[in-house]
Amino acid sequence: MMAAVAYGMSTVLRALGARRVAVAERRAAQEKDGPAAATAGGSTTEGSPPSMASTVATLGDPAFILGTVLVVIGFAGGAVAARFLPLFLAQSIVSANLVITALVGTFLLNIKLLTRDWVAIWTVVLSLCLLGASSSPATRDEASETFRWGILAAAFVIGAIGLFGVYRLGRAAAFVGGFAGGLQFGVIAIAVRVLEGIDPFDPAVLLTDPAAWAIAVAGASGFYIQTVALQVGAVNGVTAVLVVGETAGPSLIGVLFLGDHAQPGLAWLAIAGFVGSVIGAILVAWYGSGDPDHFGEAPEEIGGWRRGRAKPDPADS
Secondary structure, three states, X not given: OHHHHHHHXXXXXXXXXXXXXXXXXXXXXXXXXXXXXXXXXXXXXXXXXXOHHHHHHHHOOHHHHHHHHHHHHHHHHHHHHHHHOOHHHHHHHHOOHHHHHHHHHHHHOOOOOOHHHHHHHHHXXXXXXXXXHHXXXXXXXXXXXXXXXXXXXXXXXXXXXXXXXXXXXXXXXXXXXXXXXXXXXXXXXXXXXXXXXXXXXXXXXXXXXXXXXXXXXXXXXXXXXXXXHXXXXXXXXXXXXXXXXXXXXXXXXXXXXXXXOEOOOOHHHHHHHHHHXXXXXXXXXXXXXXXXXXXXXXXXXXXXXOOOEOOOOHXXX
16 A cells, blocks of 8 residues: 555656646747647647657756655555565555546545545455455466566567557557556566575676566656656546556466466455446546646536537627
């Protein structure tokens, strides 16, 4: 749970940093070239690829730096969970950061949570409880050399796809970036699980293990891809698809290749919990895709269950 809290708060703080940089860039563009310059390029608006300069500026924002520190704390907690728990349980617990992101975002990012959002969030929470009740604590952390080299190759491939997506896919950039970032964090969990040279500790074995290099590649690229996704998309939506990526991928690999399983007779409960957590995350992403943009210009959402924007009042025109 330490990882979930740290990751959730980190995401909001980094999104806050991205928004502050976007607002500052837009104001600078308006002062220099007039209001039309704000949408002509250079500044980060939702659905448009950010400039490299804006991403670098985001990395230096104080809120973003604090969020990065929390990422390190979250990584430590997630690594311990991935090492000693079945991956479908460890990653599902870590994915509870979605709830933390949504709650903290209401205070720091002025995001309103409607009835549908709360239902989706609690679907995730209750599904995680089902997973916890059904999982078996027995795990296996041995893997072949080929498997560990495959993890490293996957880190490079996913990283390349994610970078292409956030800079080339327009309005789909946030979705692709969030999902690719989640898959990279899932790669980290798998790599930590099979990492050699930990017990007993052997630095030479550790540094030459392909899984260790996979952690470095997936960590750096996943962090960067998620940062760009937060620049162009809604924080709840990006986090939700990230949760799906970091939960579904490692869970499947753990069951197929690493011997993860539920307690005898409770496989149905584990399946129900896993499916429920993924569906809940997808619902948060679907409804969260209408969150206010970086500049606070998006109109207020319709309440209740429908996804969409409030229609303008004719009296205001």
